[in-house]
Amino acid sequence: MGWYAIFVETGKEEEVKKHIMDAMNSGAAGTTFELLIAKREMQEKKGGMVTSVIKKMFPGYILLETEYIQDFYIRLKYHHIEHLFGILRCGSQFKEVGPEEILNIVYMTDSDGVIRSSDIIVDNNKIIVVNGPLMNYDGYIKKVDRRKHRVKLVFIFNGVMHDVDLTVNFIKEYDGNRGKEIPFYADLLYQDMNVNYMAKER
Secondary structure (H helix, E strand, O other): OEEEEEEEOOOOHHHHHHHHHHHHHOOOOOOOEEEEOOEEEEEEEEOOEEEEEEEEOOOOEEEEEEOOHHHHHHHHHOOOOOOEEEEOEEOOEEOOEOHHHHHHHHHHOOOOOEEOOEEEEEEOOEEEEEEOHHHHOOOOEEEEEOOOOEEEEEEEEOOEEEEEEEEEEEOOOOOOOOOEEEOEOOHHHHHHHHHHHHHHHO
8 A cells, every 4th residue: 555645725625535535435346545634633722712723734635545546546537626636746657655754644643634632741851752642753853832732843744844733731740651752852863864865865
């Protein structure tokens, strides 16, 4: 199975996803596939009230998993779906999303495609994840914002590094296992990773 990116009009991701599902599942048995709109649950304060808001991680994209990308494309092209621009390509080939780009997203999202909040401890400039989707994150944390209860992570998508904020709960004491430690304030490592990644792409 491989992962690919479908480019759609920003703000129309859910609508396009529904139309693709309807089109691909109509008629005879078709190609096996999964669609994912990667999202994150954020806590925002408005008018003195804290509310949960679901935000898209990569507006304008729907992630597609399928073993038969050519069959999927052939079936899809006969349905003129509004707001759908196409499947991303590299030259004449459909561009497969690499594991270094997709695994953090897949392992961190729940069944609704949402990354929820995590419980963390900040201990001497170390981030220790006690519980939540950050337990499955393989990367670095760039910034911690205690006031907004957020951390800033980096995700690579479509060959570009994206800073993404996620909601966290700060735990002062934890009696169980120490959890997973994630490197913190790794700006130089980000730069090195970016250079190495781009060199590999060439």
